[in-house]
Amino acid sequence: MKFYICKNCNQVHIKLIDNIPSYCCDNEVEELIPNCFGDKETHLPKVRQVGNFITITVGEEEHPSVDIHHISFILLETNLGAQYKYLKTNEIPLADFIISNDEKILNVYVYCTLHSLWSLH
Numbered sequence: 001m002k003f004y005i006c007k008n009c010n011q012v013h014i015k016l017i018d019n020i021p022s023y024c025c026d027n028e029v030e031e032l033i034p035n036c037f038g039d040k041e042t043h044l045p046k047v048r049q050v051g052n053f054i055t056i057t058v059g060e061e062e063h064p065s066v067d068i069h070h071i072s073f074i075l076l077e078t079n080l081g082a083q084y085k086y087l088k089t090n091e092i093p094l095a096d097f098i099i100s101n102d103e104k105i106l107n108v109y110v111y112c113t114l115h116s117l118w119s120l121h
Contacts, residue, residue: 001077003109003117004029012111014075016082034109034119043118045074045108052101058093058110058118065090069114077107 004013006024013022013029022029035043042059049055056074063071071093076083080103085095093110109119 001082003032003034003111005032006030010113012072012117014084032117034117035115036119036121043071043110043112043115045110045118045120047105047108047120049105052099052103054097054099054105056095056097056108056110063093063112065093069112072111072113073109075109076105077109078103078105 002015002018004022006029008025008027011024042061042063046057058071067089070089071087073087074085074095076097078099083097087093107120111117
């Protein structure tokens with residue numbers, strides 16, 4: 001799974017199979033490389049699992065949620081696929097997911113409209 005962004009309209013594209021170039025606004029999109037460490041601890045996803053129920057929160061402190069700076073999505077990647085939650089402005093950066101008994105978490109991705117893409121690894 002790879003993530004791309006259109007530098008013209010800032011639309012984020014998620015590609016499950018990466019074998020052909022993607023275009024948006026008549027331009028090829030640019031790959032986003034997830035951040036997973038650094039001084040932006042407010043962006044790192046935190047996973048809490050109780051049985052098959054997964055809760056993902058973002059950051060140590062409350063992340064801003066205004067028009068120009070908010071978490072716009074949380075994506076849970078597992079060995080069986082992916083689940084995605086779109087977040088609106090003024091929403092707490094939190095997502096709940098349910099996985100099957102044989103499903104294992106591979107990674108979690110979050111996208112901040114100001115600080116780009118973040119992941120667990």
